[in-house]
Amino acid sequence: MEKERETLQAWKERVGHELDRVMAFWLEHSHDPEHGGFFTCLGRDGRVYDDLKYVWLQGRQVWMYCRLYRKLERFHRPELLDAAKAGGEFLLRSARVAPPAKKCAFVLTRDGRPVKVQRTIFSECFYTMAMNELWRVTGEARYQSEAVEMMDQIVRWVREDPSGLGRPQLPGAVALESMAVPMMLLSLVEQLSEEDEELAGRYARLGDWCAQRILQHVQRDGQAVLENVSENGEELSGCLGRHQNPGHALEAGWFLLRHSTRRGDPKLRAHVIDKFLLLPFRSGWDPDHGGLFYFQDADGLCPTQLEWAMKLWWPHSEAMIAFLMGYSESGDPALLRLFYQVAEYTFHQFRDPEHGEWFGYLNREGKVALTIKGGPFKGCFHVPRCLAMCEEMLSALLSRLA
Amino acid sequence: MEKERETLQAWKERVGHELDRVMAFWLEHSHDPEHGGFFTCLGRDGRVYDDLKYVWLQGRQVWMYCRLYRKLERFHRPELLDAAKAGGEFLLRSARVAPPAKKCAFVLTRDGRPVKVQRTIFSECFYTMAMNELWRVTGEARYQSEAVEMMDQIVRWVREDPSGLGRPQLPGAVALESMAVPMMLLSLVEQLSEEDEELAGRYARLGDWCAQRILQHVQRDGQAVLENVSENGEELSGCLGRHQNPGHALEAGWFLLRHSTRRGDPKLRAHVIDKFLLLPFRSGWDPDHGGLFYFQDADGLCPTQLEWAMKLWWPHSEAMIAFLMGYSESGDPALLRLFYQVAEYTFHQFRDPEHGEWFGYLNREGKVALTIKGGPFKGCFHVPRCLAMCEEMLSALLSRLA
Numbered sequence: 187m188e189k190e191r192e193t194l195q196a197w198k199e200r201v202g203h204e205l206d207r208v209m210a211f212w213l214e215h216s217h218d219p220e221h222g223g224f225f226t227c228l229g230r231d232g233r234v235y236d237d238l239k240y241v242w243l244q245g246r247q248v249w250m251y252c253r254l255y256r257k258l259e260r261f262h263r264p265e266l267l268d269a270a271k272a273g274g275e276f277l278l279r280s281a282r283v284a285p286p287a288k289k290c291a292f293v294l295t296r297d298g299r300p301v302k303v304q305r306t307i308f309s310e311c312f313y314t315m316a317m318n319e320l321w322r323v324t325g326e327a328r329y330q331s332e333a334v335e336m337m338d339q340i341v342r343w344v345r346e347d348p349s350g351l352g353r354p355q356l357p358g359a360v361a362l363e364s365m366a367v368p369m370m371l372l373s374l375v376e377q378l379s380e381e382d383e384e385l386a387g388r389y390a391r392l393g394d395w396c397a398q399r400i401l402q403h404v405q406r407d408g409q410a411v412l413e414n415v416s417e418n419g420e421e422l423s424g425c426l427g428r429h430q431n432p433g434h435a436l437e438a439g440w441f442l443l444r445h446s447t448r449r450g451d452p453k454l455r456a457h458v459i460d461k462f463l464l465l466p467f468r469s470g471w472d473p474d475h476g477g478l479f480y481f482q483d484a485d486g487l488c489p490t491q492l493e494w495a496m497k498l499w500w501p502h503s504e505a506m507i508a509f510l511m512g513y514s515e516s517g518d519p520a521l522l523r524l525f526y527q528v529a530e531y532t533f534h535q536f537r538d539p540e541h542g543e544w545f546g547y548l549n550r551e552g553k554v555a556l557t558i559k560g561g562p563f564k565g566c567f568h569v570p571r572c573l574a575m576c577e578e579m580l581s582a583l584l585s586r587l588a
Numbered sequence: 589m590e591k592e593r594e595t596l597q598a599w600k601e602r603v604g605h606e607l608d609r610v611m612a613f614w615l616e617h618s619h620d621p622e623h624g625g626f627f628t629c630l631g632r633d634g635r636v637y638d639d640l641k642y643v644w645l646q647g648r649q650v651w652m653y654c655r656l657y658r659k660l661e662r663f664h665r666p667e668l669l670d671a672a673k674a675g676g677e678f679l680l681r682s683a684r685v686a687p688p689a690k691k692c693a694f695v696l697t698r699d700g701r702p703v704k705v706q707r708t709i710f711s712e713c714f715y716t717m718a719m720n721e722l723w724r725v726t727g728e729a730r731y732q733s734e735a736v737e738m739m740d741q742i743v744r745w746v747r748e749d750p751s752g753l754g755r756p757q758l759p760g761a762v763a764l765e766s767m768a769v770p771m772m773l774l775s776l777v778e779q780l781s782e783e784d785e786e787l788a789g790r791y792a793r794l795g796d797w798c799a800q801r802i803l804q805h806v807q808r809d810g811q812a813v814l815e816n817v818s819e820n821g822e823e824l825s826g827c828l829g830r831h832q833n834p835g836h837a838l839e840a841g842w843f844l845l846r847h848s849t850r851r852g853d854p855k856l857r858a859h860v861i862d863k864f865l866l867l868p869f870r871s872g873w874d875p876d877h878g879g880l881f882y883f884q885d886a887d888g889l890c891p892t893q894l895e896w897a898m899k900l901w902w903p904h905s906e907a908m909i910a911f912l913m914g915y916s917e918s919g920d921p922a923l924l925r926l927f928y929q930v931a932e933y934t935f936h937q938f939r940d941p942e943h944g945e946w947f948g949y950l951n952r953e954g955k956v957a958l959t960i961k962g963g964p965f966k967g968c969f970h971v972p973r974c975l976a977m978c979e980e981m982l983s984a985l986l987s988r989l990a
Contacts, residue, residue, distance in 0.1 A: 300761075303756065359704065487637050488958050549952070558892065
């Protein structure tokens with residue numbers, strides 16, 4: 187019991203300290219004082235190697251700053267609030283390609299001109315997350331209007347009419363659902379519903395729908411989580427249908443754990459632990475070198491993505507959250523052991539003790555393959571979110587033990 | 589001299605024998621007897637793991653079969669002609685998304701329904717290559733009509749009005765030229781011009797324009813070949829502007845060598861050898877593990893592509909052609925030595941002595957990273973084209989020595 191307490195305490199300090207280091211990296215290197223928003227293309231030592239601004243990452247960083255500002259006292263500092271507001275204003279000014287239409291760009295120039303549009307909902311989703319957090323920290327209603335209006339547009343695209351996204355309808359293209367979409371939407375429901383009875387009520391059914399859609403990705407009689415299923419919730423053929431993303435399954439797992447807690451549904455929780463935590467970990471963890479494969483094929487065939495066997499930072503941050511949350515919710519010590527296993531690997535392989543933050547991309551054997559600390563897809567989000575959540579969960583576990 | 593002759597002879601036999609093995613693999617595993625066209629998603633042992641048909645690869649395989657059928661006596665066999673014709677008919681029936689409009693799909697279902705369209709010209713280009721070759725082997729004028737009409741559409745898209753490609757014009761997107769476009773067009777000019785005075789005349793200026801555009805990719809005072817330049821032939825900023833593809837530079841190199849031979853321009857030839865063969869090889873060849881990096885950054889920064897340090901099959905096949913051709917044209921023995929260096933590495937690392945054909949994708953250290961023999965981008969094209977061209981060039985060199 188004392189040993190257990192010591193280990194939990196050690197990890198609480200470790201993640202807390204790492205959170206400080208990681209945030210220091212972004213605070214030091216990423217702010218654009220001229221235009222607002224953030225440089226995410228940062229090299230090993232934090233130097234900016236490209237000034238393009240990726241909209242998912244802008245929204246995510248605003249969200250992260252606001253969240254830390256209001257939830258952790260040591261981050262309740264003006265520099266985070268100011269940068270978050272400047273980032274929010276940058277998004278308000280520039281994210282939408284053709285305002286008042288809601289479609290946002292995928293990537294913008296440093297000064298906010300659209301470079302590329304992706305025909306998915308994710309820029310808009312992270313925009314929404316950012317706006318809602320800005321409202322929570324500033325109290326300014328205009329941010330919340332932005333958040334709710336964008337949410338409504340996203341819901342229309344997903345549930346009513348995706349034609350506004352501009353995707354062509356081709357005769358050979360199968361109507362599919364990628365797990366990322368209900369995951370993202372569930373994430374938004376949770377964000378907007380936090381301490382907001384009205385919105386929680388408004389989005390309750392949507393949240394249930396999202397959870398049901400995610401659960402449909404458990405296929406083959408409960409033996410595999412598949413990233414893509416048909417609109418009717420059935421397995422698809424080909425590489426597309428067999429495609430697996432263990433990190434995504436684990437992330438979906440903790441989204442669903444939160445949902446099952448909100449719904450007070452222990453049966454769902456047990457199912458989620460089984461199918462979204464243990465199952466993907468068993469098939470996704472590399473027995474030879476450790477770490478989670480980025481992609482897999484449900485039939486054990488070779489995936490066609492060149493990067494399939496690489497070990498990426500975010501599946502590991504999500505696995506840490508998932509296992510610690512699973513343990514917190516269920517009390518099953520096996521899950522705590524898995525948390526330690528993943529956390530040890532992750533800290534050992536991804537952390538950069540010299541320059542701070544984490545490498546994002548390792549090769550199969552766990553060696554650093556790209557020295558960048560941020561890029562088009564890696565920003566100030568997964569790592570701090572994981573560390574902050576783990577710090578909170580470890581604190582709670584320690585309180586329980588005391 | 590005798591040693592040199594023996595080495596050339598040994599390599600001629602080696603590439604010829606390998607060409608037979610490689611073609612046997614595709615002949616055995618890839619034909620779709622029901623719909624025509626080819627399965628390119630073949631696993632290590634040739635088994636089909638996905639029946640989607642990628643249009644570039646359909647066109648390329650038809651082209652390859654026809655070319656071997658008419659140029660190499662041992663491939664003048666009905667099975668190649670029949671499969672090429674069936675593949676051609678499949679393309680005629682299915683490649684165009686909305687006939688009579690010319691736009692072709694990127695990928696089709698097995699039975700020919702469009703799944704995805706890419707807003708580039710490459711499906712149409714390989715369609716054109718295939719149709720012209722089919723005309724050459726069958727004498728049927730309808731194939732040539734198809735080829736010339738598609739060529740005209742491609743030229744209009746590239747030289748007059750790209751709006752038909754459907755790419756959005758965004759304020760922050762810089763007007764750029766990727767080297768692949770003039771390369772592909774030059775390739776088409778050469779294909780259509782072969783033993784055709786009329787078309788050679790019609791496309792001569794276009795060919796010169798393509799060559800000039802490719803040459804503009806030599807930047808930084810002759811110190812780097814950049815994959816993307818502005819429409820005015822200047823370096824662009826950011827990762828995009830610094831992006832390098834050594835294999836592409838080498839491939840462009842041999843395209844330009846052929847062009848310089850056609851134009852009888854030894855000065856151009858020397859420039860091409862210097863800038864498109866030696867320069868990219870010097871910076872692109874991995875000094876630690878051998879092999880050509882897939883991508884690089886001209887400032888030596890870390891590229892953002894996860895697969896940048898992988899060793900892919902086609903840069904090596906193109907390097908083999910380029911060096912052997914450079915040696916054939918110039919007589920510089922340093923180029924022959926480079927051919928041997930690349931060929932030894934390539935045969936050793938990529939060949940699969942057990943199941944035939946070549947692995948496509950190795951990790952940085954040269955170990956097989958994907959066991960597939962074909963996929964969305966690897967088909968019956970680069971390897972046989974390289975082996976057939978090297979066999980021909982080695983024969984010619986041996987004749988010269990005799």
